[in-house]
Structures are given as structure tokens and as C-alpha cells.
Amino acid sequence: MLYTNPQDYLSQIWPDLPTEVLADLGAVFHKHTAKRKTLLTTEGEVEKYLYLVLEGVQRAYAIGADGKEATLVFTYAPSFSGVADSFLLQRPSRYWFETLTPSVFFRTSFADFDSVLQKHPLLERKLRIALSETLEGVLVRQIELQSFTAEQRFRVLMARSPHLLQLVPHKYIANYLGMDATNFSKLLGQIRI
């Protein structure tokens, strides 16, 4: 769904926020577009923006000492995006953030976001709940990584985000699941009709 302004988008995420708060928060978000495979945040850099995804798929990934990429997370609408920990802590990012398909966002800077938070303590509460859900998601993913077989991880992802198959090159999905392209293709063959 394409929202024409940040306020509408935010009201979808937080429907019970008072209009005044939504208006103040919406006012600090600005539209930003990026072509596919645009690097938005690099390792070592402090994340400048908090993003709301309007269109496209993005991913955060780490690059190991051996040069290998590890895809940590995919984001797509409706969702916040960017390197949230680096943004909120204002510390250098430990990983990279890029678009995988042409993307459209609303985004805000830390200074602007922080000033709205200070004005509206209610937003702090909203943010705490949102971050708790994110933490839950990260820990669930941790369970998947440590206790699931590659095939179980594949099935969980296919249940949660099957649309990714038509949107991004499979190598990124295979990488997220921790398998090679050939194994991924075999598993895909099992669910393909």
C-alpha cells in the first residue's frame, strides 16, 4: 500500500496515537527513493536515519573476517527499517544496510526523531513496545538458527514471507537461511507444484 504522507503511514502502525502526536512525528519524516542495490549504511558509520518502508525489499548484512556475507534481516512494507541499534544508540553500525529492489521510504534524522520523542513521552512507550517486539523477533530467529535444520528454517520463511521468492534473487534468501544456492533450489523443488 502506498501512503502519500508519513502521518497516514504512522497512524497505520500506531492507530491509537493522538492526531497531534502523529502530526508532529509525521512532520519529521521525508520521502527518499533509492535504486536497487544502493548501500544506505556502511559498517563503522553511525546510522543517520530511521526509515519507514513504502516500497521495495532491503536487507541488513554483516561481512565476516573471511569476507563472506551473512544476511541478518529483510525488511519490506509496512515496517521500520535501517540499522535501528546504531540509530538509537548513535554508535557505529556493525553491519551494512542496502536495498535489494528499487525502494521508496519516509525517513527521519536522529535529532528530529529525538526532539519529537522528548516532546511526546507517549511515543517513548510506543517505541518500547515496538522494540520489545523486535527483540522477540531477533530471539525467535536465534532459536531458528541454533535449533532448526536448514529445511525447517526454509519452511518457516516460506510460511512467513513466501513473496520474497519473486522479489529478490534467491541467493540472498539462501544466505539468510545459511545454505548454498543448490540446496536452496532442491528445497524449493519440494514445495513447487
Next chain:
Amino acid sequence: MIGALHNLGFYQGFSCDSPVVLQKKSMEANLLLDQYYQQTEAILDKAVKEWQNLAPEKLLVTPQPGAWNAAQCMAHLNSYGNYYLPAIEKAIEEAQARGSKADKDFRSGWLGAYFTKLMLPDSKTKMKSPANAIPPAVVEPVETLAQFIDQQERMLKLIEKARSVNLNKVRIPISILPWLRLKLGDTFGFYTAHHRRHVLQAERAMGRA
């Protein structure tokens, strides 16, 4: 050496049963790059949305005896990418290091315009691929497609990177004739045209054209 221009026929006295019209074009560099970007992105979109979701055997269907299947078409294109992508990247980086600045307009060289025209999917000229670019009889479809997709992503990045340099001055040695150097703008032109041609062929092989 990998990859070669198709039109070696040029040197073998190729007969012009349908003559190729030579056009000396001048065009705004950014618009030209936009065009190559869109054409490459269209190929990538097709591969991501459709091809990678097909059963791999579909890429191995041979339309008629002696014709290439889709995986072979991609392997053929990959062999060009293996040569040209690093060559283009190196040339752009060297140009940036030299302080090359973008030129507003691009003027095709006569050879570049000729090559591109010859490669275009609607060119009626039949061509024979040079021996070293002919794909093996058996091609592993999954890896080949993954590499193909990877190369299109890299190409899109290179087209964007090229916006900062002079498309008229930066030159790329042709794979089989390194002493012959095409302008970067023409290299993108013939490379993209060649890809479009074989992507159509691959789609026909899969029965999707």
C-alpha cells in the same frame, strides 16, 4: 581468452544480406545510461520474478536439435560478463582516479555504433558465436542462473558508477582484440544489446517468448 564479439564475421568478409545501417548518434550521456539501466533491469526482473522460480529442468529444454537451451544462452552471456564486468569496473576506477569528469553528451564511435546495431535483437544478421564463447553441451542450470542474476546486479551498479566518468574518453579493450578499444558508452551499448538478443533466445527456448 574468454568471450569475443560475435561479429567476427566482420573479418571473415561477412555478407550483408541485410545491410546494417551505420548511425553516428549523439545523445545525452545520462539518458543513454538510463536506457541501458532500464534494459538491464528488465532482464534482471525477468530472471528474478520468473526464471529462478521455474523448475531447473525448464532451463534445459532444447527447442530443436542443435539449438541452445536457456541455460546455455545464460552461460554464453556469463562468459562475456566474466570478461567485461571486471574490465569495465577497472576502467571506471582508473578514470575516477585520473579525475575523469562526465561529459554531457555521448557520441558513438563508428565501430561501436556498428557493433551495437549488429547485436540488437531485431538485427536480421545471423551470427556465429566465436568458438571460445560457445557454452558447453551440458550446463548446470541453478548455478548458471545464479551467476547470471549476480552479473546483472553488478552491471546495474557499473552503469550507475559510470555516470561520474567520461563515456567518450574511457575505453574498454575488446575481449578477443585487446588492441581494439571501444568507448565505454559503446561497450555498454553492445553488451546490453547482446544480452537482450540472447535473453529473447532463452525465452524462446523455454517457450516463454
